[in-house]
Amino acid sequence: xxxxxxxxxxxxxxxxxxxxxxxxxxxxxxxxxxxxxxxxxxxxxxxxxxxxxxxxxxxxxxxxxxxxxxxxxxxxxxxxxxxxxxxxxxxxx
Numbered sequence: 462x463x464x465x466x467x468x469x470x471x472x473x474x475x476x477x478x479x480x481x482x483x484x485x486x487x488x489x490x491x492x493x494x495x496x497x498x499x500x501x502x503x504x505x506x507x508x509x510x511x512x513x514x515x516x517x518x519x520x521x522x523x524x525x526x527x528x529x530x531x532x533x534x535x536x537x538x539x540x541x542x543x544x545x546x547x548x549x550x551x552x553x554x
Contacts (some may be wrong), residue, residue: 481520488516502552 496509514537521530 481524484520485517488513492516502534506554511537 492509493510493514494504496505514533518530518533518537521527521533
C-alpha cells in the first residue's frame with residue numbers, strides 16, 4: 462500500500478507546450494488593455510506586468526514547475542517592494 466502511495470505521489474506527467482503558450486498569449490492580450498496612455502503618461506504598467514507575472518507563475522505551477530514558480534514569486538515580491546520604496550523616495554506614488 463505504501464508503495465502505491467509513493468508511486469502516485471512521484472508519478473510525473475507531461476504537458477504539451479501549445480496550451481501553455483496559448484494561455485500566455487490570451488493573458489498578455491487581456492493585460493495589454495490594462496496599460497494605457499493618458500496625457501502622454503503611461504499608466505498601470507506595474508499593475509499589468511504584475512498580473513501577467515502572476516498568470517505566468519500560475520501556468521508554471523500548472524506545468525509542474527513548482528520550484529521555478531516559487532522562485533519567480535519570491536523574486537517578484539522583492540522587486541515590487543523595492544520599486545515601492547523607490548517610488549516613495551522619489552515622491553511619485
